[in-house]
Amino acid sequence: MKPLIVEIEKLTKIYESKLRVVAVDGIDLELQQGEIFGLLGPNGAGKTTTISIATTRTLPTSGTVRIAGVDVVRHPAQARRHIGVVPQFNTLDRSLTVFENLYFHCRYFGMSHRSARARSLELLDQFLLTERKSMYPAQLSGGLAQRVQIARAIAHRPTVLFLDEPSAGLDPQSRMAMWGAVQGLRKEGITVLLTTHYLEEADALADRLAIIDYGRVLALGSAESLKKAFGAETIYDLKLRTQEGLEPLIDRLTSRSDVTSAESTADGLRVMTPGSDSLLQYVVQVTGPLGLRDLAITEPSLEGVFIHLTGRDLRE
């Protein structure tokens, strides 16, 4: 078995203020060397808090996080040598050029002038930023700034890279470029932990992922295994004009052998099925009297897994 790079044990974070908020509620995770791991969950699920704790920026209420064997609460300065962070927002040093952002980052990690310079030039080349090396962060587009942030985060050759919502605010093209950059890191053997609320992103990038909500891990595994275990169902989402008479209808539906579950939603009905040709026609027929006005079908997907586990849509 490959060495464990990130070990998160019984992690909790409770914000005690007027309103008691349990942001992280007993998370256990282990990341092996070289894997790309996705934390998937809706906004407010506890992803960013988990990353903040792991990157020494937030103190946990209880539990431990070890990075390359170093406890992040007891030895934060030492742990930071192993950590690269791409934060959710652009935190590039506005007073420095793109080159200097990389160069001084290397110096903060103790490199000499020569190796910092060489490493910065190498990264500019690798991330296709050489032409922009004299620009200031304020002059960069969101996608370019994100690329500089990734280059900066790996400049000191960390063991693990944390990417917090890396595609937030990026246009589709920049997102693809960013995915390419992250996949490129695989060759360098860097372990990656990324958070996202984009299912496509988790599906495209992550070797394994954890679905979290309300500060807990709901499911853990590869996208494929999660789909097999939880999401092998087609989902019919129906919007109805009236909810009257819905209850007996739900009973009738659930008694069918080809229906896994049927439940009412805010504006209609959700039916899950392992797949059946005749069911769709039947559902349309019986919901007709209730004023069927829209029908969405979701094929087996990570989204299905997500809805199955959390009972809500990512965008809700």
Place this chain on the structure above:
Amino acid sequence: MNSQKTGVRDQGAEISGPRFEGTPSAYVKPFLGLLLRDARVLMREIAPFLLRVGMQPLLFLFVFTFILPRMASGNPLASGAGMDFGTIILPGLMAVAIMFSGIAAVALPLSSEFGITREIDDRVMCPLPLWAVALEKVCFSAVQSIIAALCVIPMAYYIPAHPVVAHVSNWFLLALVLILSSLLAGSLGLVIGSTVSPKHIGLVFSIIVVPITFLGCVYYPWAQLDKIRWLQVGVLVNPIVYMSEGLRAAVTPGIAHMPLWAIVIALLFFTAVLGRLGLRGFKGRVLS
């Protein structure tokens, strides 16, 4: 993407190289890196820096020691600011320069870097304990404060209508007071920068900086406050008083000043208290 190959090879060299984690010597290089970054930014802004540092003492000396003394005799301001006024305010202006630099070099950038851009993030994520990152800010601001204070001396030599009587007999004392005062100013800047939001930073100048300057024995020696006893006692809580008096003792020893021991103890005390408060504020802003 040939570069990736070399990247991998270098990685082994770098990570398996000497590890001095946890030992103080491991902190030296990152600390120097932070200093270098600040020096780079300062050098890029050297002209605004010099203007900022020079403008206030320049105008002050010009108005109070050049214009007013040349006005007709009988002008109460001119007689109040008599022959020795230049000598009295030279150390005071140095103290003000030190304090302004401390605030401009720490409080203003920190306040905005902690603000919406969180630019400070990359520096607090370097392999240093947070106190060392804060200490670097204070040390670099101290260097700027010392430069600012030294800039006042040539101005005080050339501008006043009547010559300023300055005489440094104890260089060690001057160095000690300059360094302690500059660290104190940086610590004050740290307190302000880590507790005041960018929105309110302008207000700090009116409600903190201006009062402590005017009541900081900058324009009059502390000894002469004996006629207003309550004020003489009251200003003792103001750290600028000890900066002015310390520089008075070092630069213009001919003018009555506080006992040296009291000055040094007070400077150390205020630096320690403000440094502690500043560090607590800094940690509070970085960690949640």
